[in-house]
Amino acid sequence: xxxxxxxxxxxxxxxxxxxxxxxxxxxxxxxxxxxxxxxxxxxxxxxxxxxxxxxxxxxxxxxxxxxxxxxxxxxxxxxxxxxxxxxxxxxxxxxxxxxxxxxxxxxxxxxxxxxxxxxxx
Numbered sequence: 001x002x003x004x005x006x007x008x009x010x011x012x013x014x015x016x017x018x019x020x021x022x023x024x025x026x027x028x029x030x031x032x033x034x035x036x037x038x039x040x041x042x043x044x045x046x047x048x049x050x051x052x053x054x055x056x057x058x059x060x061x062x063x064x065x066x067x068x069x070x071x072x073x074x075x076x077x078x079x080x081x082x083x084x085x086x087x088x089x090x091x092x093x094x095x096x097x098x099x100x101x102x103x104x105x106x107x108x109x110x111x112x113x114x115x116x117x118x119x120x121x
Contacts, residue, residue: 027057027058027059028057029055029056029057030055030056030057030116030117031054031055031116031117032053032054032055032056032116032117033052033053033054033117034052034053034079035050035051035052035079036050036051036052036053036063036077036078036079037049037050037051037077037078037079038050038051038063038065038069038075038076038077039075039076039077039078040069040073040074040075040088041073041074041075041076042070042073042074047067047069049065049066049067050065050066051063051064051065051066051077051101052064053077053079054100058105059104059105060086060089060102060103060104060105061077061084061086061102061103061105062100062101062102062103063077063100063101063102063103064094064098064099064100064101065098065099065101066097066098066099067099068091068093068099069088069091069099069101070088070091071088071089071090071091072087072088073087073088074086074087074088075087075088075101075103076109077103079112080112081110081111081112082108082110082111082112083109083110084105084107084108084109084111085105085106085107085109086103086104086105086106086107087103087104087106088101088102088103089102089103089104090102
């Protein structure tokens with residue numbers, strides 16, 4: 001198998017994985033670009049930092065942060081027109097000092113709109 005075939009196969013696998021994931025979602029997800037303040041509290045520590053909501057659904061939020069956050073940590077996410085609390089489901093390092101954090105919403109304390117990012121070029 002040459003390099004072109006390997007690249008094609010990897011791309012094809014990625015497309016299949018995306019198609020599978022998108023069909024098993026129970027609710028729609030929306031892209032976003034909303035700056036937020038993130039507070040993480042667990043039994044040992046308190047962390048507050050800036051973050052960006054990069055996606056959301058009715059039950060969850062995806063954040064980009066500069067710090068790793070332990071799964072199962074309690075988290076509070078605040079922006080000028082909203083505050084939600086939740087539980088960290090996962091944290092993945094994307095590149096140095098950039099982490100993607102998945103949050104399951106457990107309580108809506110105050111809600112405002114999160115602007116949806118246009119997907120047109």
